Amino acid sequence: MSRIEGVLNNLKGQGRKALIPYITAGDPHPDQTVELMHTLVASGADIIELGVPFSDPMADGPVIQLACERALAHGTSLRQVIGMVKQFREKDNGTPVVLMGYLNPMEAMGYEAFADAAVEAGIDGILTVDMPPEEAGDVAPLFAARDLDPIFLLAPTTTDERIRAISKHSSGYVYYVSFKGVTGAARINVDEVADKVRHIHELTSLPVGVGFGIRDAETAAAVGRVSDGVIVGSVLVDTIAKNQADPEQLKQALEGLLQPMRSALDDLAS
Amino acid sequence: MSTKLTKELLSTLPDARGHFGAYGGRFVSETLMDSLMILEREYLQLRQDPDFQAKFDKDLAEYVGRPSPLYFAERLTRETGGAQIWLKREDLNHTGAHKVNNTIGQALLASFLGKKRVIAETGAGQHGVATATVCARLGLECHVFMGAEDVQRQSLNVYRMKLLGAEVHAVESGTRTLKDAMNEAMRDWVTHVDDTFYIIGTVAGPHPYPMLVRDFQAVIGREAREQSLKQAGKLPDALVACVGGGSNAIGLFYPFLTDEEVAMYGVEAGGYGIETGQHAAPLCAGRPGVLHGNRTYLMEDDNGQISATHSVSAGLDYPGVGPEHSWLKDIGRANYVSVTDDEALDGFRQLTRVEGIMPALESSHAIAYGTKLAATMDKDQMVIINVSGRGDKDIHTIAKLDGIEV
Numbered sequence: 163m164s165r166i167e168g169v170l171n172n173l174k175g176q177g178r179k180a181l182i183p184y185i186t187a188g189d190p191h192p193d194q195t196v197e198l199m200h201t202l203v204a205s206g207a208d209i210i211e212l213g214v215p216f217s218d219p220m221a222d223g224p225v226i227q228l229a230c231e232r233a234l235a236h237g238t239s240l241r242q243v244i245g246m247v248k249q250f251r252e253k254d255n256g257t258p259v260v261l262m263g264y265l266n267p268m269e270a271m272g273y274e275a276f277a278d279a280a281v282e283a284g285i286d287g288i289l290t291v292d293m294p295p296e297e298a299g300d301v302a303p304l305f306a307a308r309d310l311d312p313i314f315l316l317a318p319t320t321t322d323e324r325i326r327a328i329s330k331h332s333s334g335y336v337y338y339v340s341f342k343g344v345t346g347a348a349r350i351n352v353d354e355v356a357d358k359v360r361h362i363h364e365l366t367s368l369p370v371g372v373g374f375g376i377r378d379a380e381t382a383a384a385v386g387r388v389s390d391g392v393i394v395g396s397v398l399v400d401t402i403a404k405n406q407a408d409p410e411q412l413k414q415a416l417e418g419l420l421q422p423m424r425s426a427l428d429d430l431a432s
Numbered sequence: 433m434s435t436k437l438t439k440e441l442l443s444t445l446p447d448a449r450g451h452f453g454a455y456g457g458r459f460v461s462e463t464l465m466d467s468l469m470i471l472e473r474e475y476l477q478l479r480q481d482p483d484f485q486a487k488f489d490k491d492l493a494e495y496v497g498r499p500s501p502l503y504f505a506e507r508l509t510r511e512t513g514g515a516q517i518w519l520k521r522e523d524l525n526h527t528g529a530h531k532v533n534n535t536i537g538q539a540l541l542a543s544f545l546g547k548k549r550v551i552a553e554t555g556a557g558q559h560g561v562a563t564a565t566v567c568a569r570l571g572l573e574c575h576v577f578m579g580a581e582d583v584q585r586q587s588l589n590v591y592r593m594k595l596l597g598a599e600v601h602a603v604e605s606g607t608r609t610l611k612d613a614m615n616e617a618m619r620d621w622v623t624h625v626d627d628t629f630y631i632i633g634t635v636a637g638p639h640p641y642p643m644l645v646r647d648f649q650a651v652i653g654r655e656a657r658e659q660s661l662k663q664a665g666k667l668p669d670a671l672v673a674c675v676g677g678g679s680n681a682i683g684l685f686y687p688f689l690t691d692e693e694v695a696m697y698g699v700e701a702g703g704y705g706i707e708t709g710q711h712a713a714p715l716c717a718g719r720p721g722v723l724h725g726n727r728t729y730l731m732e733d734d735n736g737q738i739s740a741t742h743s744v745s746a747g748l749d750y751p752g753v754g755p756e757h758s759w760l761k762d763i764g765r766a767n768y769v770s771v772t773d774d775e776a777l778d779g780f781r782q783l784t785r786v787e788g789i790m791p792a793l794e795s796s797h798a799i800a801y802g803t804k805l806a807a808t809m810d811k812d813q814m815v816i817i818n819v820s821g822r823g824d825k826d827i828h829t830i831a832k833l834d835g836i837e838v
Contacts, residue, residue: 217737218611218723220618221461227605239735265459265722270736292459292722296449317463319625324465342463343623 165286166258166311166334169208170369170390177431180335180391181206181382181424182371183398184262186213186229187246188238190406195246197409198402198416203257205417206424211289211393214243214263221291223346225396228403240267240276248283260287260313260334268301277304287311287334295331302331315339316362316370318354329366337393338362340374340385346396350375356388378419379426386427394423437689437765445756450639450726453762455755458638460725463622472640474545479647484540491536492651495569496526498533500652502659502816507786508803515669515809517802520656520818522680523791529821530652530680531562535631537648539566542629549573549628553617555582555610555676556747556794557589558821559633564598574598577616579609582746589825607740610676610750614724634677635754638725642754649683656816657687664814670695672802673818674794675715675768676748678757680820685766695767698757699801701743702770712741714753715761715768728755744773744829745793747821775800780823780830792821793829 163171173180183202187195199210215233219226240263247259261280268276268290280288288310293301295314305312311334316325318341329336338359341349355372362370372385373393382392401419405412450456450472458468478484492498501524505517522530535552542550550572554560560576567574576593580602583590593600606612614637621630635642635649660668671688673681675698688694703711711717714729721730723738731739731751743749760766771779776793779800784790791799795818802817809815823830831838 218606218615220615220724221463221622223619224605231606234737241735266730266732266738267736269721269727270732270734291461292725294458294460294462294465297457297459315462317461317465319463319466321466324462328462339461339463342625344619347623 164309164311164334166209169258170335173208174390179386179389179427179430180208180371181420181427182209182211182391182393183207183420184211184213184393184395185398185402186215186226186233187243188215188233188236189229189399189402190232192236192238192242192246194409196249199250200253201413201416202420203254205420207257207420208391209258209260211260211262212243212247214240214261214267216264216267219264221344223344223396225346225400225403229399240271241279244279244283244285247285251284258286259284260289261285262289263291265290265293273301273304277308277310281308281310285310287313289313289337291315295328298331313337318342318358322365325362325365329368332368335369335371335391336362336366338370338372338389340372343374345374348375348377350381352384355385359388379422382423383426383430386430392427436692439690442689446639446643450643452756452759454720455728455758456639456642456726458725459722459727460638461622463625464638467625468638468640475541475640475644478541478544484544487540488537492533496532496536497524498651499655499659500524502656502663505787508783509806511786512803512806514811515806515813515815517806518664518668518814518816519789520652520684520816522652523789523795523819523822527562527565528824529558529562529792530649530683531559531633532565533651533683534633534645534648534679535559535562535566537644538629538631539570539572542572543570545629547627547629549624550631551575551577551617551620551628552631552633553577553610553613554633555613555749556745556792557582557586557593557825558747560598560600561589561592561596563631564593564596567598568596575601575620577601577603577613577620579607579613580604581608582610585829586746586825588828609741610746611738634679635682635756636677636724636726636728636752642726642756645679646682646686646756649679650686652680652683652818653685653687656684660816666814667691667694668816669693669809669813670697670805670815672697672699672798672805672815674699674748674797674820675753675757676701676712676750676794677752678754680818682754682756684818689765696765697801697805698766698768699797700768700770701745701748701797702772703742705772706770710742711770712743712749712751713770714751715757716770720758723752726755728752728758729761744776745797747792747794748797769801771797771800777833779803789819790823791819792823793826795820
């Protein structure tokens with residue numbers, strides 16, 4: 163059983179929902195990322211999605227675009243991001259880490275070299291925004307051979323036929339993009355999300371994490387009520403941007419955002 | 433390593449998933465997949481539909497003014513002292529460039545699909561103008577995304593788009609040029625995917641765009657082939673076209689691909705020189721990667737981050753290239769070369785001076801290489817250079833380089 167599956171099974175057994183924060187590696191500075199990851203866990207994270215910065219993040223809104231630019235200004239490379247996870251693992255062997263990013267940095271590194279390094283560092287899953295399963299033919303067997311969970315996106319526009327096909331290619335969880343748009347936009351419609359996630363649950367037995375548009379305890383709880391986990395990204399990245407000058411203040415601000423979400427999600431269980 | 437191309441082989445490309453050999457494909461986020469699949473399905477049907485084709489041909493004839501002439505450049509030939517130089521005059525199209533062939537086709541597709549809102553990216557502004565033009569004609573809402581740097585260096589085209597009723601969005605992210613405009617257009621599309629048609633301006637992007645843009649632009653090569661046989665009594669020995677994304681080049685090349693005796697040269701932007709790293713020549717100096725929905729040759733660093741590019745010509749200032757060109761390069765069917773900014777400017781001046789034709793700075797790259805090539809060939813040989821657009825939009829850039837305020 164993969165670390166992701168273990169954590170999600172465990173939560174399910176307790177009737178709890180996963181809190182899955184996203185930050186961009188190397189933002190605001192590569193030296194701070196590992197510490198920030200520990201802060202996320204201390205604030206209630208069950209799984210971490212760690213963004214690999216890319217020069218052309220087409221699916222992201224301005225908040226994560228700027229995070230990529232800050233990280234790249236410090237030369238953050240995919241190899242360095244893998245190194246950060248390795249360092250994170252020195253103190254935390256339990257929290258699954260999913261790398262989230264675009265295909266080209268992996269292609270440039272070489273898929274086999276990437277898969278080897280990822281598994282060696284203790285990375286658990288890979289979410290490649292611009293690689294639908296149709297284009298994953300070369301990559302998927304390399305991930306499967308190393309027990310790296312391939313995590314794919316589902317969207318409001320995804321047909322039933324594709325939901326079934328994509329779920330077959332996925333393990334760990336599937337990531338449901340809550341609205342048509344880029345990350346960080348405030349367009350989430352909880353009723354629509356609930357309908358679609360209920361429907362996805364009918365088509366796959368995999369856990370469903372929901373991301374895009376979750377910004378506070380209230381939206382986290384509303385989405386947590388209908389899904390297996392909530393993914394929180396832009397609001398954290400925005401907080402990092404606003405507090406980048408002061409690491410201690412940044413830590414407190416992240417805790418201040420995540421802890422209420424954690425509590426709100428856990429209140430759903432009781 | 434040249435592969436013999438047959439009509440049968442070409443009819444299988446791209447394959448069902450949009451691949452040209454190792455290149456092309458559909459590398460986009462899931463939200464866009466359904467729209468791309470619908471677009472592919474509808475287009476494959478309309479491609480066989482005589483009504484659709486008749487509408488397209490009628491528009492090209494009566495609105496664009498096709499066929500564009502194939503013109504024997506007698507003085508340029510004499511001054512060059514080699515093969516006969518013939519010019520395919522895409523600069524004479526309505527709106528002044530080849531771009532309109534494609535926007536006419538895609539706007540027709542948009543109407544057939546019932547989409548009322550159109551978006552486009554643009555570099556030099558030619559595609560933006562061509563898109564704004566067809567939207568004005570069809571009464572479609574039009575949004576054009578343009579890098580903030582390009583908005584500055586192509587202010588005339590920005591104003592033309594506004595006059596045509598389009599909203600121009602200056603893109604401030606990244607390198608503030610064409611690639612960032614394309615990122616922003618993709619972001620808009622993902623946000624308005626239900627009611628919006630994305631008119632991509634070149635033979636790049638996710639499948640089916642490289643295929644359908646090629647099909648719409650192939651009118652250039654079909655005409656040139658017919659005109660060559662009729663006016664010169666033979667096929668040309670070589671074709672020359674500039675390559676940014678590569679739509680005018682693929683349009684010219686495609687109908688000649690099975691004519692083995694016709695050599696092809698795609699001319700990339702060498703900027704300050706390939707050796708300086710400041711250029712926009714992925715086929716000459718890049719390597720395969722994935723950007724903007726397709727796998728193709730790219731300019732990138734060792735970590736897979738896309739590099740900033742440089743060209744005097746905004747329309748060539750792009751780090752990628754259409755996937756079919758990547759394939760044609762690998763199989764050796766077409767040659768990809770580059771000329772520098774300075775050589776292109778010389779090409780601009782020469783064509784203006786000896787033929788009274790002011791080419792766009794993009795097309796000036798093809799002029800510069802085409803004359804170099806012709807000089808090495810025999811007098812009884814023949815080269816066709818694609819004048820993909822006219823140079824009016826570049827007058828400010830040229831004047832500035834000459835130290836003149838206009």
